[in-house]
Amino acid sequence: MGTVSTKSDKPESAGNAGSAEARRADGEADGLRKAAHLDICIDEKQYDVEGGSSGFEEVRFLHRALPELAEPDVQTETEFFGHPVRLPIFISSMTGGSDHGYNANKELARAAQACGIPVGMGSIRIIFRKPEVIEHFQLKRYAPDVPVFANIGGVQLIEMDHDVLYEGIKRLEVQGIAVHLNPGQELFQPEGDRDFRGIAAATARFTESSPVPVLVKETGFGIDPISARMLLESGAQYIDVAGSGGTNWVQVERHRLSGAAGEAAEEFRSWGIATAPLLAALRALGVPRGRLLASGGVRNGLDISKALALGAHSVGLALPFIRAVHAGGYEAVTELIGRYEKVLRSAMVLSGCSTLQELATATLLTSSSFREQRDALIEAGRVEL
């Protein structure tokens, strides 16, 4: 296992502060770091970036021997950010800012357009530091008929002028923006942020005047019930739990670290809240299905079906799509989505559901460990704020 250097491990100047030269240097560092992350995530043989368990293996559908419905009647159409889509599946926020990232974004956006699903992109912070890379994020031209959503870090909402961000969002012609929370990754990034105070208030302020709906997501450790409540109460339209069991960003960073820092990162391999029981807990605590999205460790069509049955409105995947695009471009991504669709439709028939509304109330058989985790999360969410 090697370590990936980006030659950018230096403290960053904040947001749009500092001279144009300093901003540009930060932009270069952002691009190098994003490229290194991409290299690590796609090289499955050399770098292990996953950890923990998503909990989907602890959930089973009740098989119906007499489904009493016809497969062609199964309906999987839904909406995303208020726009119609063909499937309750989305391509999670990932990349941009490097040549490789740009190519991946184009192919992912084309595949999303062909399959009628929403597509995200990586953090757009870099376009305010290195404006020429805006093209990497102008995905609407490749995905004109499906929702495209931008991305920014919660920490940046403290540092940056919101009007500048709104202007960027308008230029990208996106239908929504995902605000990511990634304190775990930042702590293990040599150049990362260390101060996480004020993100909830900044997100609330940002949401209030945002020209597009705001989705708040984690990046693989999960949004706990208390944070979810704070975010929804402060105006975020959607929550994507992005729980654990899939890409673990402390492990991604570990491949850029050595010695004791790398060993410290290793201790966080199974950190985080498993996606499946977290979804169940948030629904039980009253998070409306229409505002709840699932991702984190979703690895196949049955995981997607289970996430929908646990109460998610739509389900996102990151690592499987970036690896598919790297291996076989647009074709590989559309093929993968086709496989997910086949499994989803079949799981719906076999559990006796012809609509996504029915799927959301399908009978599930869960393990005692799943129920223990869910109940502990519900308990944690009942705390007075």
Ligand SMILES: Cc1cc2nc3c(=O)[nH]c(=O)nc-3n(C[C@H](O)[C@H](O)[C@H](O)COP(=O)(O)O)c2cc1C
């Ligand atoms: C290569 C790569 C780059 C990513 N970059 C971002 C990003 O810029 N912003 C963000 O919110 N999440 C980012 N993520 C996190 C994903 O959106 C997702 O939350 C996380 O990877 C868990 O999903 P997974 O287990 O399906 O990979 C990235 C993930 C990957 C694999």
